[in-house]
Amino acid sequence: MEKFRMSKDMLVQNGILKGEEIIEVRPADAFALRRVHDEDYLAKIYQGKLDRKEQLKLGLPVNPRLFERSATEVEATRQACHAALEEGVAVCLAGGTHHAFRDHGEGYCVFNDVAIAIKDLQLKRPGIRVMVVDTDAHQGNGTASILADDPKVFTYSIHVGKNYPTAKTKSSMDVETVRYVEGEMYLKQLFTTLAAALDVFSPDLVIWIAGADNHQNDRFGQMMLSIKDLQRRDEVLLQAFLKNRIPVTVLYGGGYNRTPDGTAKIHRNTVATARRLSRDLLGR
Numbered sequence: 001m002e003k004f005r006m007s008k009d010m011l012v013q014n015g016i017l018k019g020e021e022i023i024e025v026r027p028a029d030a031f032a033l034r035r036v037h038d039e040d041y042l043a044k045i046y047q048g049k050l051d052r053k054e055q056l057k058l059g060l061p062v063n064p065r066l067f068e069r070s071a072t073e074v075e076a077t078r079q080a081c082h083a084a085l086e087e088g089v090a091v092c093l094a095g096g097t098h099h100a101f102r103d104h105g106e107g108y109c110v111f112n113d114v115a116i117a118i119k120d121l122q123l124k125r126p127g128i129r130v131m132v133v134d135t136d137a138h139q140g141n142g143t144a145s146i147l148a149d150d151p152k153v154f155t156y157s158i159h160v161g162k163n164y165p166t167a168k169t170k171s172s173m174d175v176e177t178v179r180y181v182e183g184e185m186y187l188k189q190l191f192t193t194l195a196a197a198l199d200v201f202s203p204d205l206v207i208w209i210a211g212a213d214n215h216q217n218d219r220f221g222q223m224m225l226s227i228k229d230l231q232r233r234d235e236v237l238l239q240a241f242l243k244n245r246i247p248v249t250v251l252y253g254g255g256y257n258r259t260p261d262g263t264a265k266i267h268r269n270t271v272a273t274a275r276r277l278s279r280d281l282l283g284r
Contacts, residue, residue: 003212003255006264007271008093016272022093025079027071028116032078035119036112036146038103045070045110058105070110073097077113077207077251078120084247085125085205088282089238091271095251096209098140099165107138107164114207114251115146118153121205131156131203133194134171135233136211136253137221141169154201158190160222173197179222183229186214191236198240206241206248210234212255212266219256230266234273242281250274 011017033042044050048062055062076092083090098114099107118130132147134140134157147153154172161176168174175193177186213221214230225233241248250270255263278284 002260003252003263003267004094006261007252007267010261010264010268011093011271014268014272016268016275023079025072025075027068028075028078028111032074032116032120033071033111036102036115037100041103041105045105054104058110059108060105060110066110070097074111074113074116077249078117080251081117081121081205081207081249082124084249085121087247087278087284088245089242089248089250089274089278089284091250091274093252093267093271096134096136096211096253098134098136098143098209098253099138100142101145106142108254109142112142112146114140114143114209117207117249118147118150122152125204128152129202129204130154131197131201131206132209133206133237134158134209134211134253135190135214135237136209137213137218137223138164138254139168139174140171140209141165141167144169144171154197154203156194156197158186158193163222164220172201177223180224183225183232186223186225187229187232187236190233194237194240203246206246207251208237208241208248209251209253210267210270211253212257212263212270213253215255215257215262215266217258217262219258220254221256227266227269231269231273234270235277238274238277239281242277248274 080092097109099109100112158175
């Protein structure tokens with residue numbers, strides 16, 4: 001959890017963002033959460049009544065702040081999506097909780113912020129076409145499940161095939177890498193397949209779950225990308241979206257670096273690249 005505070009501090013201290021540019025939000029309202037999640041599950045989280053097995057699957061202990069913190073993350077993603085449509089690019093300094101299903105959470109993900117944000121967008125902008133680009137090292141199984149039957153949404157996930165989650169859920173396009181994939185191979189696979197996805201689906205908005213767990217020093221990612229490889233990933237993807245005038249919302253996704261501030265630095269770098277390219281390409 002420390003990565004959120006650390007990355008925010010780095011962004012301000014390094015002059016990438018000004019403090020006043022970071023917008024604090026309130027928790028999402030119950031109506032937004034109910035558009036995606038079952039009432040019984042929401043009540044369990046709110047009341048702190050997950051049993052031990054459910055808590056182990058989620059990976060987080062139930063406490064009074066869990067509902068509020070998770071609902072606040074949802075609201076930040078929701079607002080970032082609307083901001084991206086207005087300004088071309090927006091970043092949530094958290095988000096990407098892609099393992100949350102309608103009726104349960106798993107893998108540190110309580111509520112599915114991406115699915116909730118998309119349902120909200122569809123209410124306000126009927127017919128909007130959204131592509132979820134998930135480059136976190138783990139498959140976005142919850143997102144794929146919730147959005148599976150929506151023809152206006154395309155879910156793309158590139159991840160280690162033999163890694164968590166053991167049981168995958170079919171996305172619109174799943175790209176599996178080998179364990180401990182090197183940077184050059186990974187980037188070639190990513191750029192080729194994402195280009196193919198964009199050939200068959202033209203989005204009005206991209207929601208990009210970046211992920212910091214691709215790094216070679218991550219405890220759970222099982223990939224071997226360097227900082228340079230990750231910066232190349234960020235640069236190419238953001239340029240591809242912004243040069244083609246596709247608005248993009250950037251979310252953090254996972255990261256579990258063995259170095260205490262390693263994950264925060266990777267997230268900071270992604271935000272810095274988004275900031276620089278938004279100025280260079282959009283004049284913002």
